Amino acid sequence: MALTPLKQLATLHRGALLTLLPPHGPLVCGSRINFLGEYRRPGQPRDNTPPWKKIRFNFAKGVEAIQQDLTSLKDEVFGRFVGPQGRTLKEHLLEQTFVQWEFRGPESLSNWIVSSDREIGGRSEAYLKLGRNNSTCLLYGTLCSIPPRDGETSYSGYCTVRSKQPLKSFGRKKHYDWSNFNTVHLRVRGDGRPWMINIGTEMYFSHHKNDMYNFFLYTRGGPYWQDVKIPFSKFFLSSQGRIQDNQHPIQVDKVNTIGFTLGDQADGPFQLEIDFIALCNDRAHTEEFAYELYKRNPEV
Structure with a gap:
């Protein structure tokens, strides 16, 4: 019986695949492949502990969480x-x-996460504490741009603070709805260093989890406070520190986090004091997006 062209093609591909297989059997992939796992430093052994052995039961904490x-x-x-x-x-x-974040007590610091390049073996240090009279937030530390000696990491020297993901009851995700505003209003007092403001929104696909909207915050230093207003239209899209060619405005109705990052490669101490982070509606600002939008398939 003569084979159809489709069956001939399938038979040919199956024969080519069998010639590539080793004599002892087919290749089998590992069962513990994790494409979106946590960062693991080069040379650090993999933690193969089963997930059920990491569970720690605590009845008191369970009752407190339910309450x-x-x-x-x-x-x-x-x-x-x-x-x-x-x-x-x-x-x-x-x-x-509208004031979204303000620092008026120790419980306000629990909504923020501080990190630095020490997570990848760097030497920078960052700390967060309340300012004078417990009415401001002070981010301070030391920046060091010397990369770790692991043979793979080429760049280092960053410190960042980021707000936690808001949650509803029973651990459900919650998003900030800023659709009634068009500008971020900050009251800060820095030491003259340039900072990067990061806004994270809810993404549909998992490979967009590192996408952030960024803009620069230039502090002038000195003992005086600085009021900064940055429109949403000025924020540009980046992924893992790289500016993307395909730009689009912020989804202001699905904002998850806001943060500040320092990475100016100037080694030494730093500090940034924050009074509040607010939102406002500037009637004079009518710009929708400050950057050029490209069409992948332009109309002929």
């Missing part, structure tokens, strides 16, 4: 009848500046 979730669920249900952030709707519409 916190029920309290959060109560605020979600009854907060709709009061208004946004517990204020009346009239007051919410008339306000010009």
Whole structure:
């Protein structure tokens, strides 16, 4: 019986595949492949501990977590009848500046995560504490751009602080809705170093998890406070520190985090004091996006 062209092609590909296989059998991939796992330094052994052995049961912490979730669920249900952030709707519409983050006590620092290049073997140090009178946040430390001697890492020298992902009751994700605003309003006091402001939004695909919207924050130093207003249209898209060719505006209704990164390759001490991070609606700013948008398949 004569074979059809499709069956002939399948038979040919199967024969070519069998010639590439080793004589003792087919190649088998490992069962513990993790493409999106945590960072592991070069030379560090892999942790093969089964997941069930890492679980630590604590009845007291479980009851405390349930109480916190029920309290959060109560605020979600009854907060709709009061208004946004517990204020009346009239007051919410008339306000010009909405303070999203402020530092007025030790519990406000628990919503932030500090990291540096020590996670990859670097020598930079970063710390977070309350300022004077417990009314501001002070990020300080030492920057060191010497890369670790692991034979693979070529660049180092960064420190960053980032807000935590907001959660609803029972660990559900929550997003900040900034669709009523168009500008970020900061009140900071730095030491003259340039910082990078990072805004993270909710992404649909997993390979976009490292995408961030960035813009520069230039501090002038000195003892005086500095009010900075940055429109959303000025933020550009980057992934793992590389500016992307395909730019698009921020999804202001699905914001997850905001952060500050220092990486100016100037070794030495640094400090950045933050009073509040707010949002405002600048009526005079009408720009939608400051960067050119490219069409992959332009119309003929």
